[in-house]
Amino acid sequence: MRVSVSWLREYVDLPTDLPTGDLEQALVDLGIEVESIVDLRETVTGPLVVGEVLEIEELTGFKKPIRFCRVDVGAANGTGEPQEIVCGARNFAQGDRVVVILPGGVLPGNFAIGARKTYGRNSHGMICSAQELGLGDDHSGIIVLPEDVKAQPGDDARPIVGLDDVVVEMEITPDRGYALSVRGIARELSHALGVPFRDPADAPASGGTAEPAYPVEVRDPVGCDRFAARMVRGVDPTVESPGWMRQRLTVAGVRSISLPVDITNYLMLELGQPMHAFDADRIVGPLVVRRAEPGEKLTTLDGVSRALVPEDMVICDDTGPISLAAVMGGETSEVLASTTNVLFEAAHWDPAMVGRTARRHKLFSEAAKRWERGVDPTLPLVALEKAVRLLTDLAGGAAGAEVLDLDHVRPRTPVTLPVDLPSRRIGVTYPPDRVVELLEQVGCAVTRGADRLGEDPGATGVAASGAGEVLTVTPPSWRPDLTDPADLVEEVVRLDGYDRVPSVLPTAPAGRGLTPQQQRRRAVARSLAERGWVEVLAQPFVAPELADQLGLPADDPRRPAVRLANPLSEEEPLLRTTLLGPLLGIVKRNVGRGQRDVAIYEIGTVFHPRPGVGAPPAMGVDRRPTDEEFAAADAVVPVQPRHVAVALCGEIEPAGWWGAGRAAGWADAVEAGRAVLDAAGIPADRVTVRAGERAPWHPGRCAELLVDDVVVGHAGELHPAVVAALELPRRTSAMELDLDALPAAPLATGPTISTFPPALIDVALVVDEAVPAAEVQRALVEGAGPLLEDVRLFDVYASEQLGAGRRSLAYKLTFRAPDRTLAGEEAVAARDAAVALAAQRFGATLRGA
Numbered sequence: 001m002r003v004s005v006s007w008l009r010e011y012v013d014l015p016t017d018l019p020t021g022d023l024e025q026a027l028v029d030l031g032i033e034v035e036s037i038v039d040l041r042e043t044v045t046g047p048l049v050v051g052e053v054l055e056i057e058e059l060t061g062f063k064k065p066i067r068f069c070r071v072d073v074g075a076a077n078g079t080g081e082p083q084e085i086v087c088g089a090r091n092f093a094q095g096d097r098v099v100v101i102l103p104g105g106v107l108p109g110n111f112a113i114g115a116r117k118t119y120g121r122n123s124h125g126m127i128c129s130a131q132e133l134g135l136g137d138d139h140s141g142i143i144v145l146p147e148d149v150k151a152q153p154g155d156d157a158r159p160i161v162g163l164d165d166v167v168v169e170m171e172i173t174p175d176r177g178y179a180l181s182v183r184g185i186a187r188e189l190s191h192a193l194g195v196p197f198r199d200p201a202d203a204p205a206s207g208g209t210a211e212p213a214y215p216v217e218v219r220d221p222v223g224c225d226r227f228a229a230r231m232v233r234g235v236d237p238t239v240e241s242p243g244w245m246r247q248r249l250t251v252a253g254v255r256s257i258s259l260p261v262d263i264t265n266y267l268m269l270e271l272g273q274p275m276h277a278f279d280a281d282r283i284v285g286p287l288v289v290r291r292a293e294p295g296e297k298l299t300t301l302d303g304v305s306r307a308l309v310p311e312d313m314v315i316c317d318d319t320g321p322i323s324l325a326a327v328m329g330g331e332t333s334e335v336l337a338s339t340t341n342v343l344f345e346a347a348h349w350d351p352a353m354v355g356r357t358a359r360r361h362k363l364f365s366e367a368a369k370r371w372e373r374g375v376d377p378t379l380p381l382v383a384l385e386k387a388v389r390l391l392t393d394l395a396g397g398a399a400g401a402e403v404l405d406l407d408h409v410r411p412r413t414p415v416t417l418p419v420d421l422p423s424r425r426i427g428v429t430y431p432p433d434r435v436v437e438l439l440e441q442v443g444c445a446v447t448r449g450a451d452r453l454g455e456d457p458g459a460t461g462v463a464a465s466g467a468g469e470v471l472t473v474t475p476p477s478w479r480p481d482l483t484d485p486a487d488l489v490e491e492v493v494r495l496d497g498y499d500r501v502p503s504v505l506p507t508a509p510a511g512r513g514l515t516p517q518q519q520r521r522r523a524v525a526r527s528l529a530e531r532g533w534v535e536v537l538a539q540p541f542v543a544p545e546l547a548d549q550l551g552l553p554a555d556d557p558r559r560p561a562v563r564l565a566n567p568l569s570e571e572e573p574l575l576r577t578t579l580l581g582p583l584l585g586i587v588k589r590n591v592g593r594g595q596r597d598v599a600i601y602e603i604g605t606v607f608h609p610r611p612g613v614g615a616p617p618a619m620g621v622d623r624r625p626t627d628e629e630f631a632a633a634d635a636v637v638p639v640q641p642r643h644v645a646v647a648l649c650g651e652i653e654p655a656g657w658w659g660a661g662r663a664a665g666w667a668d669a670v671e672a673g674r675a676v677l678d679a680a681g682i683p684a685d686r687v688t689v690r691a692g693e694r695a696p697w698h699p700g701r702c703a704e705l706l707v708d709d710v711v712v713g714h715a716g717e718l719h720p721a722v723v724a725a726l727e728l729p730r731r732t733s734a735m736e737l738d739l740d741a742l743p744a745a746p747l748a749t750g751p752t753i754s755t756f757p758p759a760l761i762d763v764a765l766v767v768d769e770a771v772p773a774a775e776v777q778r779a780l781v782e783g784a785g786p787l788l789e790d791v792r793l794f795d796v797y798a799s800e801q802l803g804a805g806r807r808s809l810a811y812k813l814t815f816r817a818p819d820r821t822l823a824g825e826e827a828v829a830a831r832d833a834a835v836a837l838a839a840q841r842f843g844a845t846l847r848g849a
Helices: 005-009 020-029 182-193 243-251 259-271 351-360 366-371 380-395 421-426 432-442 485-496 516-530 580-592 627-636 666-679 720-725 773-787 824-842
Strands: 002-004 033-039 048-059 066-072 083-087 097-101 115-118 121-124 166-171 216-218 224-233 276-279 287-291 297-299 305-307 313-317 320-324 342-349 404-407 415-418 445-449 470-474 598-605 642-649 651-653 687-691 697-707 710-718 733-738 759-768 788-797 806-815
Touching: 002 005, 002 243, 005 166, 005 182, 020 033, 020 166, 020 182, 182 259, 216 224, 216 404, 224 380, 243 259, 259 276, 259 342, 259 366, 259 380, 276 320, 297 320, 313 351, 342 351, 342 380, 351 366, 415 421, 415 485, 421 485, 432 445, 432 470, 432 485, 516 598, 516 642, 516 666, 580 598, 580 642, 580 733, 642 666, 666 687, 666 697, 666 710, 666 733, 687 773, 697 733, 710 720, 759 773, 759 788, 759 824, 773 788, 773 806, 773 824, 806 824
Parallel strands: 216 287
Antiparallel strands: 002 166, 033 166, 048 066, 048 097, 066 083, 083 121, 115 121, 224 342, 224 404, 276 342, 287 313, 297 305, 313 320, 415 470, 445 470, 598 642, 642 733, 687 697, 697 710, 710 733, 759 806, 788 806
16 A cells, blocks of 8 residues: 555644654554655656646657647746647647656656657657656656646646655555555554544544435345445536545555546545445436346446356346446446536445455455455445535535435454463563553453453463453454454554564474484485486376376276365366376476476375275364374375486487487486485395386386385386377486385495405306396396405497397406405406306306307
């Protein structure tokens, strides 16, 4: 909300020398977020004066209409001669008074004004619009001063257009609806600065009469518990809104429309009471306030035809809905330029209903913003009295003596508050008299008693005198947010000062740092990141058709999924049972945006439903659930193991002048699995990689990852059908591994470092291509014995000379003894023993032998 300080001063006695910094701090101390405080006197520098348009010459031959004007600016230009100015606006005529900034002036945004030649003419200055002066968003035309403004050419225009004021812009939280008004902000500042406050709503108003101002029937007193109306007849429709009103509306960001409409907007800003003005001559028959009927439509003032639902509240006449109640009026009854009879309406609507209606129709009007936060139900008659008086004073006409007031507002429910509750909750001693004083300052009616309530479970141990006393507090009508003792405690703390609440950090309990599971997850993430994989965080929601796209068999345990009761999107209502679906979706999105080479990973939970467990027990908020209820609820919660998955496509090693590069493939996904197991602390001798089959991988290019002969994951190239269904690049590969299925890492011991030289021997073994290389390596390790320090596969070769279905696996063997230099015969003997065991198990033969 934006409001000028001069408007606030009408209702609160702010010190005349109050610095803007102190004003901001006072609002912040009250819990009101200040977006900005702008001293308008500093936003425009240089000569800004009133000018009178003497001549207008229409320039032709350009893409848009251009005017060449001669403007009388008095002696402000130093010569007294008319100023020549080129202007593109069309909303002024000869003889109008306008606002002119002369060369040497600077507009907001550091826009300097000078003399220049444009459109073939010399232009000395600028005729200004409200947007150019920083007074609002209206750039449809320049500012034309009303006739009632007493100003001569050359006079300083700042006080005339409001540039001698200070504007405060605030972000009002949803629980502070009363602060969306000058009335509310002025009252808050009176609390903060200890200065007198004059309530603009504390004014005499005519009460309801037996004869209504207009026949109205309210069929839903819950959605609308108060409806008031008054009529003004014989208004002069040609009268424009006064300059002071338009100026204040502009500062607040509200566009001036017509006098009756501007009056309703002005009073909404001042009092916080949204109103509506009807053209009484365009209403057919009596008004009915009711819920909408199925199939009804309404064209609102923004020109949009809206389909209504039964939850919407509407105001109807004999033709049907003419207003979307509390949100926006309709076109058929709006005030026009010819309107002479105006029916003002001021009502009180259900905040929940208004909030849902505004969101349903995506129509967040200023009125709806206030209604959904809560409006004072005592304001309608006061607002009507002010509206009628303003309209008759400015535009003539006769105010009807009849006043309609259908009042079904329920009285506020008192709140019982132990007087020492603020002290016990906050940890600061608040004497009983101080608590009562602050609550009465808010506007509450407080009655003191002596009954004692039960102990507060959230007490801090700080007690105050009067510990047995109880207050009965009736909140004021303008504070619908005060419904519970905690709300009253917050008001006490807020008005007494948040700065008085000590900032004391609780003592952290003793701990042992990260858990083993946390350490493992961080180690895995760090290992993958160091290898060039990029971490992503995918949404855990998937579409029902994902299981078919991944080719999961009908009996696959990953097919059953948990369906969310209230999903963010109806297209993805299920929780994922595998990380691959959302992860591959990220691959597709990045490839679609031009990122050809993708290597990503994610560590996250998957969700497996527990079949046949039923629904969780219903647990209220009036007490702590029992251990049995907790156990029953936990039994329904899905199993949520933590997985790690990778996906890659494109080039794993880019091509360039240094070489041809290398395309990513299934082997890189398998190596990522090995890296995960290594980072998780699983020794290599407990890890096995073998061929396997599992959707969504290619059956001939899928590897199983085993730890202690237990399958913990799979890696390889995705099935071509899956790649096509998900629109992924060819040969996209992936890996997924269950981190929670890994055994605890054994205690790591330091390796024995031998200072003796190694013996390096390469062997190339020819085996059937179906024999896994990992099994051959395992045989070499077992056959070589303790002298073998390291073995590594460095080449795979196949050719016609080797025979059909045969391939060569070449390994580098490193032999070393911890206590001596190995003799050549010892290394060869160990090599021969390793080859012999491989030959025995797999029929391996030395290549070239």
